[in-house]
Amino acid sequence: MADSPRESTAREFEIVVYGATGFVGALTAEYLARHAPDGTTVALAGRSRDKLESTRRGLPARAADWPLVVADADDEAALTALAQRTSVVLTTVGPYAKYGRVLARVCAESGTDYVDLTGEVLFARASADENHETAVRTGARIVHSCGFDSVPSDIGVFELHRKVTEDGAGDLTDTTLVVTSMSGGVSGGTIDSLRGQIDEITKDRAAAKLAASPYSLSPDRSIEPDFGRQNDAPVLKGSSIHPSLKGWKAPFVMASYNTRVVRRTNAILGYPYGKTFKYNEVMSVGSSPVSPVLAAGVLAGLGAFVAGLAFKPTRFLLDKVLPAPGSGPSEKTRQKGHFVVDIYTTTTSGEHYVSRVKAKGDPGYAATAMMLGESALALVKNRDELPSLGGGVLTPASGIGTALITRLRAAGMEISARKV
Incomplete structure (x- = not known):
């Protein structure tokens, strides 16, 4: 790997939170203010100094002296200057196809690591095409999808593989993630x-x-295995995933993105x-006799929702x-939420394993702020x-x-795998 600018020149900050005045950005800044190791250098960035100052005033006392950086999402010179001052840019400014492409590019060019929480397949594909070779040269790690999209999926399969290999x-x-239990709001x-x-x-x-391709994020789709037409919105009988699972399972709304991240x-x-x-x-809809009807209803509802957004x-x-962009649930609602995902696989030796x-x-809020x-x-x-x-x-x-698994476990997340 070529030497990155970060390795040859000390950076002023370790982390810049870009979009700190937004709902999830402020939550992530608060998480860092409470949980970052002592001495971590953090700055808050966005397009309005007044709003940044207001956000900073609402954070824990540790953030009182965090510097503020003003940079608009379409100001390439300001974004470049921002990227060159920090080791990592953490950005919550979306939609990323509209507001994120310049920032990802200047981070790649500056040798600056980058994390976001995108779930936009077309943006992630464009970023890979535009930035991968540059980032390889500079040493920048441009890491998309570090929130609920798609850490549980990606890290869960990674841990499952580690246990199977061990x-x-x-x-x-055949590997299937099942959302066993989840409670939370929908992000604007x-x-x-x-x-x-x-x-x-x-x-x-x-x-x-491109969006419909199961390998739309793969580096070289021509060498991916050919399983024929793959359905990322299936209705499945639980026992087809693992003999212990009852009832039928419905399509999971994030599957069309998460599956492509895992394949990449x-x-x-x-x-x-x-x-x-x-x-x-997929996601659980219970194990009662009406679960097939519920699962089919979820499929129909998802289709109707997407069609509704497509029709003016x-x-x-x-x-x-x-919910509008930048809005979110109350603190009480955020803290009461949770998720449990179980990922089942059958190995080439015929054994069954599951990770949790x-x-x-x-x-989408409290847990995403932690993961990001x-x-x-x-x-x-x-x-x-x-x-x-x-x-x-x-x-x-x-x-x-x-490294992420280690930190998430220390933060209270369960990441485990076992033979079943």
């Missing part, structure tokens, strides 16, 4: 990102084809999960009731534990790996 049980084959930013992606694919046939990890790492690795995600008259009505990723806190904050901290505090790939446009597992 036991000498072969490679992973997530909805806004979905709107943007729907707009892009409805007016661009090539973009629609497998490809970037040289296919350690195996070339017969096949991955999907119904989008107008939906926009009146959906479990955390307290609303998945710990991702940035791992890049600056656990560099000796990072994967040996060096720079590039990476995933949580391929870019941060066991």
